[in-house]
Amino acid sequence: MHRYLLDADDDLAREFDMRTRLAARTGTTARVLLAELGECDLTVAFSALGNGFGLLVLDGLIAFEVAVGDRTATELVGAGDLITPARDRTDAMLECRAAYRVLAPAQLAMLDADFAARVRPWPQVVQALVRRASRRTAEIDEMRAIACHPRLEVRLDLLFWHLAARWGRVEPSGIRLTLPLTHRVLGQLVAAERPSISHALARLSNAGLITGSAGDWHLHGSVQTHLSSLADRDAGRQSDTHGRQAAANGSGSGRRRDPSRRLVGS
Numbered sequence: 001m002h003r004y005l006l007d008a009d010d011d012l013a014r015e016f017d018m019r020t021r022l023a024a025r026t027g028t029t030a031r032v033l034l035a036e037l038g039e040c041d042l043t044v045a046f047s048a049l050g051n052g053f054g055l056l057v058l059d060g061l062i063a064f065e066v067a068v069g070d071r072t073a074t075e076l077v078g079a080g081d082l083i084t085p086a087r088d089r090t091d092a093m094l095e096c097r098a099a100y101r102v103l104a105p106a107q108l109a110m111l112d113a114d115f116a117a118r119v120r121p122w123p124q125v126v127q128a129l130v131r132r133a134s135r136r137t138a139e140i141d142e143m144r145a146i147a148c149h150p151r152l153e154v155r156l157d158l159l160f161w162h163l164a165a166r167w168g169r170v171e172p173s174g175i176r177l178t179l180p181l182t183h184r185v186l187g188q189l190v191a192a193e194r195p196s197i198s199h200a201l202a203r204l205s206n207a208g209l210i211t212g213s214a215g216d217w218h219l220h221g222s223v224q225t226h227l228s229s230l231a232d233r234d235a236g237r238q239s240d241t242h243g244r245q246a247a248a249n250g251s252g253s254g255r256r257r258d259p260s261r262r263l264v265g266s
Contacts (some may be wrong), residue, residue: 001031001032007025028118029117037103042083042100048110049085053082054131062078064100066097073189074188077100082129153200153204156210157210173221
């Protein structure tokens with residue numbers, strides 16, 4: 001199946017004025033691959049790219065999973081993202097395994113060597129693809145920063161707001177996020193085990209911050225109210241911990257200072 005890329009990607013079409021868009025429309029024809037649910041082997045597609053740009057996601061949702069040892073990190077890839085084949089590293093000392101898992105049926109446009117040759121008269125296409133690649137790198141950097149927060153509830157809350165900026169829909173009570181994110185996928189996004197994700201989501205739900213389940217999440221309030229609420233809960237937790245420690249220390253010191261306890265049995 002082939003499609004006119006400017007018809008399938010509105011953001012890319014806006015790079016052209018109306019007259020230039022009509023001229024470039026035919027030149028931006030691309031072959032489209034359909035990716036069904038489950039693990040997706042893109043090896044053949046990558047090998048067919050030649051010196052092309054890569055695979056452009058037109059719609060759907062794909063989890064890009066990278067495993068080192070027994071741990072897997074995940075990146076969500078959606079419409080507008082450019083997927084490129086990994087380059088072999090001769091200096092790599094760790095075994096790294098990569099896989100693509102389709103979470104929602106996707107369409108991928110093959111921007112191969114022939115496509116690159118056809119769009120040479122229109123540098124707007126190349127410039128737009130470079131910006132897409134830069135945006136993806138920036139989102140990965142933001143995810144790395146989110147994963148550095150020590151408290152799992154904070155990591156999850158920040159993750160949902162990060163995803164809501166791109167995939168969320170504004171509602172009167174907050175934002176609705178309709179993404180098929182299982183507890184397993186969430187754990188791979190924020191560096192946590194699945195049982196811990198379940199407990200953290202329950203705490204966020206009990207606090208009235210995030211409710212729902214896989215495929216239909218609701219973020220109540222705003223980013224500011226969420227962070228304020230989590231900070232207050234953290235302060236309260238630390239105060240309780242310090243109080244218990246002080247009580248335990250006071251009780252222990254009392255036993256050590258009471259000489260009568262040593263004299264009773266003498």
